[in-house]
Amino acid sequence: MIEELLSDDEALFREAVRDFVEKEIAPNAARWDEEGCYPRELLPRLGELGWLGAGFPEEVGGSGGSTAIYALLCRELARGSAGVALGIYVHTALACSAVRHLGSQAQRTRILPAALAGDSIGCWAYAEPGAGSDVSSVETHALRDRAGYVLDGRKLYITNAPFADFAVVVASTAPQRGLKGLSLFLVDRDNEGLTTGPPMKKLGMGASEMSEIVLDGCRVGFEDRLGKEGTGFIQALEVLTLGRIAAAALAVGLMEAALEAALGYTRDRVQFGRPLTEQQFVRFTLAEMATREEAAWRLTLHAARLADAGQAHDTAASMAKLFASQEATHVCERALHLCGAHGYMKDSPAQRFYRDCKVLEIGEGTSEIQREVIARSLGV
Numbered sequence: 001m002i003e004e005l006l007s008d009d010e011a012l013f014r015e016a017v018r019d020f021v022e023k024e025i026a027p028n029a030a031r032w033d034e035e036g037c038y039p040r041e042l043l044p045r046l047g048e049l050g051w052l053g054a055g056f057p058e059e060v061g062g063s064g065g066s067t068a069i070y071a072l073l074c075r076e077l078a079r080g081s082a083g084v085a086l087g088i089y090v091h092t093a094l095a096c097s098a099v100r101h102l103g104s105q106a107q108r109t110r111i112l113p114a115a116l117a118g119d120s121i122g123c124w125a126y127a128e129p130g131a132g133s134d135v136s137s138v139e140t141h142a143l144r145d146r147a148g149y150v151l152d153g154r155k156l157y158i159t160n161a162p163f164a165d166f167a168v169v170v171a172s173t174a175p176q177r178g179l180k181g182l183s184l185f186l187v188d189r190d191n192e193g194l195t196t197g198p199p200m201k202k203l204g205m206g207a208s209e210m211s212e213i214v215l216d217g218c219r220v221g222f223e224d225r226l227g228k229e230g231t232g233f234i235q236a237l238e239v240l241t242l243g244r245i246a247a248a249a250l251a252v253g254l255m256e257a258a259l260e261a262a263l264g265y266t267r268d269r270v271q272f273g274r275p276l277t278e279q280q281f282v283r284f285t286l287a288e289m290a291t292r293e294e295a296a297w298r299l300t301l302h303a304a305r306l307a308d309a310g311q312a313h314d315t316a317a318s319m320a321k322l323f324a325s326q327e328a329t330h331v332c333e334r335a336l337h338l339c340g341a342h343g344y345m346k347d348s349p350a351q352r353f354y355r356d357c358k359v360l361e362i363g364e365g366t367s368e369i370q371r372e373v374i375a376r377s378l379g380v
């Protein structure tokens with residue numbers, strides 16, 4: 001049903017990405033997950049195809065397109081490997097998007113052409129040991145002096161950090177001002193004051209890599225501050241809205257992959273003298289999984305279309321992210337269940353989808369934070 005919601009160009013784009021994913025990503029997804037290594041060699045290839053620049057204007061090194069095109073990209077990549085899609089969306093929807101929307105012309109020229117070509121990779125460094133859902137708890141501070149700023153603090157759970165070339169860091173320039181004291185900074189990997197910890201081991205998303213980042217007397221210039229001093233929180237919210245659409249699209253891609261795995265297994269598996277797909281419980285479960293995926297995609301595409309029309313879309317993005325991530329958890333669990341013991345085995349894709357999906361309810365604002373955003377839009 002996805003085609004009927006797409007323009008001809010969008011359908012062609014989707015076909016091209018799907019073809020690439022089926023040849024180059026899906027066959028390697030289990031190995032990358034097992035090895036815990038991000039396939040960095042893919043990034044220049046995706047850059048060359050213009051896909052890392054999807055949704056970014058040509059004048060900053062992008063390939064044009066729209067948020068809807070970007071959501072399609074995230075969905076199709078996640079169908080092949082959610083871990084690969086996670087690394088790409090952190091790089092594009094968070095790090096590059098922050099530079100695009102908040103950066104000066106000089107910062108855009110410095111960062112984006114190489115980043116959208118896949119020659120340099122970014123990470124988004126917000127979370128800290130004491131700051132997760134509560135943004136006002138950020139303790140990393142940026143002390144201003146005549147030459148610029150000195151950053152000190154620890155960032156935790158940072159996707160792409162083990163190999164990223166640059167980080168967009170959320171830090172406080174005025175701790176007494178709470179949220180209104182937060183600012184964003186660009187920090188290069190070769191900055192002497194930045195070190196990364198060993199790769200962190202995760203339940204799922206094995207193909208993506210994460211580590212902590214330590215900022216110790218990390219000196220940056222005024223030209224490295226993104227946007228105005230003290231407006232970092234509001235600016236971060238703008239960036240996170242695209243991230244929420246991307247996270248929802250990832251959830252839809254995972255649901256599609258899980259449904260395909262469950263369909264394949266239950267068609268082939270014969271019990272009680274007939275394929276499982278002839279059992280009403282199995283048929284109904286598959287039907288419900290497909291319905292949940294379809295509804296999640298419609299919410300996701302709706303949020304993307306609002307963004308493309310220049311309309312307010314923060315509530316729509318939160319609804320899409322809340323719904324799609326919850327449904328992905330349900331659909332991936334049902335897929336594993338329908339695959340029985342085979343689904344529980346390490347060589348089954350169903351167990352990977354089951355492990356991969358959970359983080360989509362946690363990162364990019366947990367489900368409770370999305371509910372808060374949605375409730376506020378109701379005036380309560």
Ligand SMILES: Cc1cc2nc3c(=O)[nH]c(=O)nc-3n(C[C@H](O)[C@H](O)[C@H](O)COP(=O)(O)OP(=O)(O)OC[C@H]3O[C@@H](n4cnc5c(N)ncnc54)[C@H](O)[C@@H]3O)c2cc1C
Nearest residue numbers: 124125126127132133134157158159359362363364366368
């Ligand atoms: C795989 C993965 C990748 C990540 N990548 C990045 C990254 O690249 N960059 C980055 O900055 N961060 C990243 N994160 C961290 C992410 O930003 C945080 O996990 C997220 O902000 C939630 O914070 P927390 O995990 O500390 O949960 P907490 O804030 O400690 O919340 C714990 C629980 O309490 C609930 N809760 C909290 N406050 C409330 C409330 N007021 N009302 C009701 N319930 C509440 C939450 O919903 C949650 O269920 C990543 C995390 C994971 C798991």
